[in-house]
Amino acid sequence: MPGIGRGGRRYAALSTAALLMATAAACGSGSGSTNGPITIGISLPLSGPVADASKPAYEGYKVWVEQINAEGGLLGRQVELKVLDDGFDQNTVVSNYNRLISQDRVDLLLGTFSSKLNLPASSVAERNKMLYVEPSGGAEEIFTRGYEYLFFAQPSTSLDLPEQFVNYIASLPADQRPRTAAYPTQDDPNTDVTIEEFRERLTELGVESVYNEKYAPETVNFDPIASAIARENPDLVIHGAVAANDGAGLVKALQKQDFSPDMMFQTNAPSLVGSYPQAVGEANTEGVFTTTAWSPESTYQGNAEFVKAYTESYGSPPTDDAANAYTAAQVLGEAVEQVGSLDQTALADWLHSHPVSTIVGSLRWDERGVPEGDMLLAQWQQGNLEFILPEGQQTVPEAVNPKPGWS
Structure with a gap:
C-alpha cells in the first residue's frame, strides 16, 4: 500500500482514545508517557569541519517538526527534537546516541550527517532495536551488516551516485x-x-x-x-x-x-x-x-510547501542537506502514522514492505534499507x-x- 504523505496522515477509524491506547502498548517508547510530547533524538556535527552542511540539516528537521505540530503532531501528541552536538567525532556520536536512548529515553531516533558518523551511530540504534532513518550516509559498508532497523532516506546510495x-x-x-x-x-x-x-x-x-x-x-x-x-x-x-x-x-x-x-x-x-x-x-x-538527491523545482508532493516554509523561516532556499533531513523525518513520521504506535519493530517492518511519498519522490527499500531510485x-x-x-x-x-x- 503506497505512502500517503502528510496530507492524509491519519487512520480515520482510530479515535483519540484508541490512539492513546496503541501508544501505551508500544514497545520502544522511550518516555513511557502517552500524554507528553513525542521526543526524537538526533546527534549532529553542529561544530567542527562539516558544521556548514550540518546546520541546514538541523533546519530541515525543524521545518518538518513545525509543520507536523501545526497539523496536530504524531499520534495526537506534539513532537520535540532532542539534538546533541558531536563535533564530527565518531566516539562522540556513539556516546550521544547511547545517551539519547538510555538516559534521555527518547521515543524515536533520526540519523546524523555523513557516512563517517552514521556508520557507528546506526550500530547503536540496531543494538537497541530502534528504528534509524538516516538523511545522509550512503556508503556501501553501512548496508552490508544485515541491520533490520536501518533505512536511508535518499533515492540511492554512494555506489550509485556516479x-x-x-x-x-x-x-x-x-x-x-x-x-x-x-x-x-x-x-x-x-x-x-x-x-x-x-x-x-x-x-x-x-x-x-x-x-x-x-x-x-x-x-x-x-x-x-x-x-x-x-x-x-x-x-x-x-x-x-x-x-x-x-x-x-x-x-x-x-x-x-x-x-x-x-x-x-x-x-x-x-x-x-x-x-x-x-x-x-x-x-x-x-x-x-x-x-x-533533490531539486527545489521538483513537483513531488509537498516539495513546494517545504521550499516555501524553509525560505520563510531561514531567509534563503533550502540546500540538499536540508531537504535530505526533511525527507528522513517524512519517512519516520509516515511510518508512525501508518503503524499507529511507537513500536520500533512494527515501524521497521512497515517500512520494509511499504513505499513512502516524499519530496524526493516515492521511496521503497530493500531488505538492507537501501532505497531504489535515481x-x-x-x-x-x-x-x-x-x-x-x-x-x-x-x-x-x-x-x-x-x-x-x-x-
Missing part, C-alpha cells in the same frame, strides 16, 4: 570526452566508495587516472594537493568533498596554481547553494558538476544550480562543457 555523470560522459562524442582525470577525496566512508566507483567506471570509458589520493578530514591547506594535481594537468577533476570547507578549499588552491580543468565534479559541496558560491566566488561556480546530475550555470539529468528533470537544455577558467 551513474548520471558517467552517463553524461558516455553520451559525449569521443573528441569531447576527458582523456585523463584526477581523484582527490576526503577520507570518509561515503566519498571513498563514490570516488572509487567513479574511477573504475570512467577508466572503463578510457579515461586514464593520473592522480588518486585521500586527505584527512581536518585538512585546511590544500596547496600541496592542488600542486600535485596541476603537475598532472588532468582534463577532469573528480573531487570527493564532504562540505563547503574542503570543496572551496581545493578550488581556491587550484586557483593559486593557475590551473583550471576542462571539467570538474565535486560531491556534496556544490549543492550548498548558499555557502558554496560565497566561498569560491559566484563566477567560479560556473560549469562545476555535482549530484543531488539521483540528479546538477551543474552551476550563471549563478544557479541547474539540473542536467535524468530526462524529465532538466532545468536547462544542455551542460556547460568545457568549464570556463577561474575568475
Whole structure:
C-alpha cells in the first residue's frame, strides 16, 4: 500500500482514545508517557569541519517538526527534537546516541550527517532495536551488516551516485570526452566508495587516472594537493568533498596554481547553494558538476510547501542537506502514522514492505534499507544550480562543457 504523505496522515477509524491506547502498548517508547510530547533524538556535527552542511540539516528537521505540530503532531501528541552536538567525532556520536536512548529515553531516533558518523551511530540504534532513518550516509559498508532497523532516506546510495555523470560522459562524442582525470577525496566512508566507483567506471570509458589520493578530514591547506594535481594537468577533476570547507578549499588552491580543468565534479559541496558560491566566488561556480538527491523545482508532493516554509523561516532556499533531513523525518513520521504506535519493530517492518511519498519522490527499500531510485546530475550555470539529468528533470537544455577558467 503506497505512502500517503502528510496530507492524509491519519487512520480515520482510530479515535483519540484508541490512539492513546496503541501508544501505551508500544514497545520502544522511550518516555513511557502517552500524554507528553513525542521526543526524537538526533546527534549532529553542529561544530567542527562539516558544521556548514550540518546546520541546514538541523533546519530541515525543524521545518518538518513545525509543520507536523501545526497539523496536530504524531499520534495526537506534539513532537520535540532532542539534538546533541558531536563535533564530527565518531566516539562522540556513539556516546550521544547511547545517551539519547538510555538516559534521555527518547521515543524515536533520526540519523546524523555523513557516512563517517552514521556508520557507528546506526550500530547503536540496531543494538537497541530502534528504528534509524538516516538523511545522509550512503556508503556501501553501512548496508552490508544485515541491520533490520536501518533505512536511508535518499533515492540511492554512494555506489550509485556516479551513474548520471558517467552517463553524461558516455553520451559525449569521443573528441569531447576527458582523456585523463584526477581523484582527490576526503577520507570518509561515503566519498571513498563514490570516488572509487567513479574511477573504475570512467577508466572503463578510457579515461586514464593520473592522480588518486585521500586527505584527512581536518585538512585546511590544500596547496600541496592542488600542486600535485596541476603537475598532472588532468582534463577532469573528480573531487570527493564532504562540505563547503574542503570543496572551496581545493578550488581556491587550484586557483593559486593557475590551473583550471576542462571539467570538474565535486560531491556534496556544490549543492550548498548558499555557502558554496560565497566561498569560491559566484563566477567560479560556473560549469562545476555535482549530484543531488533533490531539486527545489521538483513537483513531488509537498516539495513546494517545504521550499516555501524553509525560505520563510531561514531567509534563503533550502540546500540538499536540508531537504535530505526533511525527507528522513517524512519517512519516520509516515511510518508512525501508518503503524499507529511507537513500536520500533512494527515501524521497521512497515517500512520494509511499504513505499513512502516524499519530496524526493516515492521511496521503497530493500531488505538492507537501501532505497531504489535515481539521483540528479546538477551543474552551476550563471549563478544557479541547474539540473542536467535524468530526462524529465532538466532545468536547462544542455551542460556547460568545457568549464570556463577561474575568475
